Amino acid sequence: MPCQQEALVTANYPLTGDYWLVEIDSPEIAGSLRPGQFVNIRVSGGPSTFFRRPFSVYRVSADRTRLQVAYKLVGEGTRLMSTTLPAGARCDIIGPLGKGFSIPPRARRIAVVGRGIGIAALPTLMDEAVGQGIEVHGFISARDPANLVAADIFSEHGCSLITHTDTEQPGGLVTDHLSALLSQIPFDAFYVCGSNRLVRAVHRMALRTGVPAEAAMEQHMACGFGDCHGCVIEVNKDMLGTSKAFREVCHHGPVFNTWEVVDGRA
Amino acid sequence: MTDLSVRIGGLTLPNPVMPASGTFAEGLAQAIDLNRLGALVTKTITRELRAGNPLPRVAEVAGGMLNAIGIPSKGVAYFRDVTLPLYRGWSPPLVVSISAPTAEGFAELAAEISLPGVAAIEANISCPNIEEDGRAFAMKPASTAIVVRQLRAATALPLWVKLTPNTGEIAEVAKAAEAEGADALVCANTILAMAIDPHSFKPRLGNLLGGLSGPAIKPIVLRQLYQCARAVRLPIIGCGGIMTALDAVEYLLAGAVAVQIGTATFLDSAAMPNIIDGLDRFCDARGLASVSELTGAIRHEETDEEDLSWLSPPT
Ligand SMILES: Cc1cc2nc3c(=O)[nH]c(=O)nc-3n(C[C@H](O)[C@H](O)[C@H](O)COP(=O)(O)OP(=O)(O)OC[C@H]3O[C@@H](n4cnc5c(N)ncnc54)[C@H](O)[C@@H]3O)c2cc1C
Ligand SMILES: Cc1cc2nc3c(=O)[nH]c(=O)nc-3n(C[C@H](O)[C@H](O)[C@H](O)COP(=O)(O)O)c2cc1C
Ligand code: FES
Numbered sequence: 001m002p003c004q005q006e007a008l009v010t011a012n013y014p015l016t017g018d019y020w021l022v023e024i025d026s027p028e029i030a031g032s033l034r035p036g037q038f039v040n041i042r043v044s045g046g047p048s049t050f051f052r053r054p055f056s057v058y059r060v061s062a063d064r065t066r067l068q069v070a071y072k073l074v075g076e077g078t079r080l081m082s083t084t085l086p087a088g089a090r091c092d093i094i095g096p097l098g099k100g101f102s103i104p105p106r107a108r109r110i111a112v113v114g115r116g117i118g119i120a121a122l123p124t125l126m127d128e129a130v131g132q133g134i135e136v137h138g139f140i141s142a143r144d145p146a147n148l149v150a151a152d153i154f155s156e157h158g159c160s161l162i163t164h165t166d167t168e169q170p171g172g173l174v175t176d177h178l179s180a181l182l183s184q185i186p187f188d189a190f191y192v193c194g195s196n197r198l199v200r201a202v203h204r205m206a207l208r209t210g211v212p213a214e215a216a217m218e219q220h221m222a223c224g225f226g227d228c229h230g231c232v233i234e235v236n237k238d239m240l241g242t243s244k245a246f247r248e249v250c251h252h253g254p255v256f257n258t259w260e261v262v263d264g265r266a
Numbered sequence: 267m268t269d270l271s272v273r274i275g276g277l278t279l280p281n282p283v284m285p286a287s288g289t290f291a292e293g294l295a296q297a298i299d300l301n302r303l304g305a306l307v308t309k310t311i312t313r314e315l316r317a318g319n320p321l322p323r324v325a326e327v328a329g330g331m332l333n334a335i336g337i338p339s340k341g342v343a344y345f346r347d348v349t350l351p352l353y354r355g356w357s358p359p360l361v362v363s364i365s366a367p368t369a370e371g372f373a374e375l376a377a378e379i380s381l382p383g384v385a386a387i388e389a390n391i392s393c394p395n396i397e398e399d400g401r402a403f404a405m406k407p408a409s410t411a412i413v414v415r416q417l418r419a420a421t422a423l424p425l426w427v428k429l430t431p432n433t434g435e436i437a438e439v440a441k442a443a444e445a446e447g448a449d450a451l452v453c454a455n456t457i458l459a460m461a462i463d464p465h466s467f468k469p470r471l472g473n474l475l476g477g478l479s480g481p482a483i484k485p486i487v488l489r490q491l492y493q494c495a496r497a498v499r500l501p502i503i504g505c506g507g508i509m510t511a512l513d514a515v516e517y518l519l520a521g522a523v524a525v526q527i528g529t530a531t532f533l534d535s536a537a538m539p540n541i542i543d544g545l546d547r548f549c550d551a552r553g554l555a556s557v558s559e560l561t562g563a564i565r566h567e568e569t570d571e572e573d574l575s576w577l578s579p580p581t
Contacts, residue, residue, distance in 0.1 A: 001296055051326045227290060
């Protein structure tokens with residue numbers, strides 16, 4: 001059940017690269033959040049920041065009273081978040097929203113794949129999986145090393161991590177490493193977010209190995225709770241892709257099966 | 267305690283606040299008690315199944331938003347078999363918004379959805395009319411008259427007609443709807459608009475053009491409602507950019523009997539209950555026994571000293 005509140009900001013500081021991290025005190029949201037769900041934050045102070053801004057929850061405190069959002073400075077809204085929400089301020093936030101990741105029962109080893117801001121959706125999943133005793137392998141990519149957000153969380157959990165950056169390895173793909181590894185280690189599930197190209201690549205591997213794969217999607221949102229039909233994407237209604245339908249990312253997603261969201265080129 | 271109930275034609279609503287078509291769905295019941303609302307208004311239903319417009323379908327602009335959702339309708343059977351039974355679970359009167367590309371199509375649809383449990387029909391005649399080159403029925407008095415006449419003949423339910431703010435002759439359109447037997451008017455739908463991303467040179471909506479809603483349109487639609495209120499005797503429901511109880515009061519003063527809230531709910535899911543509470547407090551503070559006393563109470567004459575105290579903001 002989503003909750004809307006004026007929650008206390010407990011910290012807001014530059015994280016790494018283009019990212020900032022805001023920490024918000026909300027036992028209501030943090031307490032019931034599932035990995036992959038998101039929050040919708042109202043930004044004020046700008047003439048044209050009319051909509052709320054949707055963000056994955058980056059992490060939840062161990063006592064589940066506070067949540068963190070890792071946000072990339074993109075435009076006016078995120079810039080205002082970095083200047084108008086200092087510790088002690090109130091933040092108008094709604095959450096948890098949407099449908100999160102699902103971990104198959106008896107899963108022993110999963111692969112999480114992310115690029116850019118998509119990586120910010122992975123740590124809550126990682127925390128949950130590690131808590132269940134599942135082995136997590138990370139594959140993340142970004143423009144440059146400073147934007148490999150969450151790399152520290154992988155090492156904190158002692159998870160294996162393969163990184164890729166455009167500046168260090170121009171032309172290469174993080175999924176090349178993933179497919180190489182696949183021939184040695186069997187995974188029970190794949191999770192991917194942040195780039196359509198990655199989603200397609202992960203989907204192909206999932207098909208080949210017969211393993212479920214989920215992708216977290218993004219779309220511009222107006223309401224964030226399924227009322228306006230504004231945030232739809234086109235999805236496959238069946239695995240053959242013979243019939244298509246529009247689905248709200250905020251309500252049916254943001255997490256979808258990869259077979260739902262890959263297009264004909266997959 | 268103020269009497270918040272209002273009469274719209276033959277229908278009495280417990281209070282004057284209801285959702286605007288297309289901005290409300292059952293999901294909102296997770297956030298607010300729908301039984302508090304004056305009425306429930308469905309998203310516009312069409313006979314043919316529609317998928318809607320290209321992506322993205324929403325964009326923000328200063329003081330409002332653009333939408334080109336299209337009317338992704340699941341059709342009449344879905345409404346009858348799924349939506350209607352579900353809505354019977356809530357107490358406020360159910361208003362069903364309908365649309366069709368021809369006057370005859372409108373009439374057939376109105377007849378089909380005149381079902382037990384439906385309290386009124388809201389004809390969204392702001393949509394393109396294929397017999398008029400895609401121009402909306404509500405752009406002209408003559409096309410409005412034709413479609414309202416057919417609708418009136420097709421249903422015995424209270425008939426609300428939703429106007430478009432894109433016409434230059436809204437008072438004449440309102441008169442045409444009144445003359446052909448409409449029971450109430452809704453003023454108004456969104457204003458046709460566009461936005462371009464100056465960095466990518468691309469339109470912000472997949473559909474290029476879309477409807478502007480939110481606070482940006484309030485002064486325009488308020489003016490149009492005022493013009494309609496002076497032209498017709500029909501009850502008018504104000505709709506456009508209402509975010510707060512004081513916005514609603516403005517519409518009532520201009521001549522509205524009730525209001526619809528759209529975009530505000532997207533930013534704050536409790537917008538409607540907050541506006542209801544705010545109207546109650548507003549009337550209390552001014553010693554008004556009934557909210558309907560506000561309807562058309564705009565003052566044209568100069569106020570003297572004593573009257574000004576009446577205008578001080580509510581506490
Ligand atoms: C479910 C979900 C989870 C997300 N999680 C994160 C996260 O954890 N960290 C992070 O940095 N970003 C995340 N994003 C993207 C984030 O919402 C946008 O970067 C942000 O809205 C940009 O706002 P702005 O005003 O700075 O940019 P502008 O480009 O000025 O925004 C203009 C408008 O476009 C919308 N918009 C722009 N980019 C996106 C986008 N990628 N997705 C949806 N709407 C967008 C904005 O909300 C706003 O309405 C997520 C998006 C979604 C849908
Ligand atoms: C996302 C969205 C969808 C809408 N869909 C419909 C619709 O299906 N039928 C209709 O008559 N009006 C529709 N409208 C218009 C609203 O009912 C309302 O007239 C308009 O938004 C102005 O009110 P507001 O400023 O309070 O939002 C829609 C508006 C929005 C923003
Ligand atoms: S943002 Fe309104 S339905 Fe998803």
